[in-house]
Amino acid sequence: MHAAQEAWLILRSLLALAVVVLVAFIVLRMGLPWLLRHRMGQRTRHLHVEEFYPLDRNHRLYLVRWDQTWLLLGTSPDRVQVLFVRPETSGPSFEAALEQVASSGFQKEE
Numbered sequence: 001m002h003a004a005q006e007a008w009l010i011l012r013s014l015l016a017l018a019v020v021v022l023v024a025f026i027v028l029r030m031g032l033p034w035l036l037r038h039r040m041g042q043r044t045r046h047l048h049v050e051e052f053y054p055l056d057r058n059h060r061l062y063l064v065r066w067d068q069t070w071l072l073l074g075t076s077p078d079r080v081q082v083l084f085v086r087p088e089t090s091g092p093s094f095e096a097a098l099e100q101v102a103s104s105g106f107q108k109e110e
Contacts, residue, residue, distance in 0.1 A: 053098075061098070072098075 001009075046067050053061045062073040065088065072084035084100065 048065045049062055050065055051063045055061060058077050060075050061083075062071075062075065064071045064073055068088045070084075070086045070088055071082055074081045074083050
């Protein structure tokens, strides 16, 4: 092989590599998200965990929005308890929901 043939072979290989990398980039950047959106059926999520507050190692409070309702949930290793339910008007803050639960006489079970 002559030097010119080797240079032409290397140039063709580099161009082929550039094309493959470009196609892979386009597929991963645009095709994959499109495919994932359409495979999931573009379902909207109705359940959103807005905030959580750890009380101790095993207990937490969660502020959850489900469709048009806000829920304050208390969790422990063996159960989940609904502490407060409010229809969505102007999304309550986590602190406001905690204050309302505290003022309603919620007592921690021992």
